[in-house]
Amino acid sequence: MSLAKLFALIQYPLPHHLLSRLVGALADCRLPWLKNACIRAFIRQFRVDMDEAAEPDPTAYATFNDFFTRALEEDARPLGEGLVSPADGTLSQFGAVEAGQLLQAKGHRFSMMELLGDDGEAARRYLGGSFATVYLSPSDYHRVHMPASGTLTEMVYVPGRLFSVNAATTEHVPNLFARNERLVCHFDTEHGPMVVVLVGAMIVAAIETVWAGQITPLSGEVQRVRFDTPVRLEKGQEMGRFKLGSTVVMAFSEPVTFTDALAPATKVQMGQSLGSL
Known part of the structure; x- marks a missing residue:
């Protein structure tokens, strides 16, 4: 073994x-x-x-x-063109949402519907779309920013376990991102629906957002919050932060043309261009 x-x-x-x-x-x-x-x-x-x-x-x-969760100097992360990385970290996987499934690691896929808290209606928005997963290691900058401009429509807290989300665990724990505690943030963008999922992990003490402060730790049932008053966030603007490292999974209803230089396990920085919608 x-x-x-x-x-x-x-x-x-x-x-x-x-x-x-x-x-x-x-x-x-x-x-x-x-x-x-x-x-x-x-x-x-x-x-x-x-x-x-x-x-x-x-x-x-x-x-x-x-x-x-320290801030960086103002010009430390210039914004690239098109869709940008929401965080510093490793681009662990990216590509098409195939039959409602996302690639976790070689030999492992997980359900978009389960990731979104068993929300089949929301999951259907991303059929034929694209996703990308960024893993934040302990040494990375731990604020999460908007990969594209959007208006927040709903926030969903989904309870779960807190497995580690490092490469060793993603390769051996099935449905990892759909099992861990997570915060699902739904946005409307000029390119259609976008969802950004902040996935908790072992020793992640809390997840915060700029619009509601600290959200986790919670427990129990799925909790949904609708936003009748628009919360507008521009590309590159901070949306949340992890108190100790974790993972961001983002998905788009439209296909993304990812940059040719990208490959699984590529190191990325917040604001770096990932492709175009």
Whole structure:
């Protein structure tokens, strides 16, 4: 048995939410000596480039979470043409939505309907469309931005597990993104419907949005919020953030012509052009 498969298997019995809440409490600690030690250790371990941060002094952050969701300098991520990456990370998979299925990893597909909280009507909007998945590692910038301009119409919280979403787990845990806790954000755009799904993961203490603040942790049933008053967000504008790393899955009702240079496992930065609609 490979180490990757073993890593995936040992996650099944773990108390995902309890572990995540404990780490979340530590990440919100305001004791200067403790939060500074955690931040410095993290910078060393993951070789975080603080030169591009709006606040480059690690000790200036009130908590580890403030450091982890730090803003970048204003011009650190110029916007490219067309559809852009919503985050720094790895473009793990992208392509067509085929028969209502998205590619998770080689040999694994998952259902668009399940990803959207068993919403068949919403899933039908993306038949014949395209998707892209960006994985944010611990070392990445952890704010999520709009891949295209749009108006928010509905937000759906979907409860679930909190498996890791790294490459080892995506290759060995079926339906991973449709099993984990997630926040589904539906938008209307000039190119038709667009959905951006913020997928939680192990030790992700919370998901926030710019329009509603902190959303998770929640539990229990699917929760839907409709927006009668329009929330308009332009391409490249921040839409949310992860308190510790995770994944963004986005889908479009129209086919995307992806840039030829892209391939699965390509490193991307927020604002980088991914293709055109």
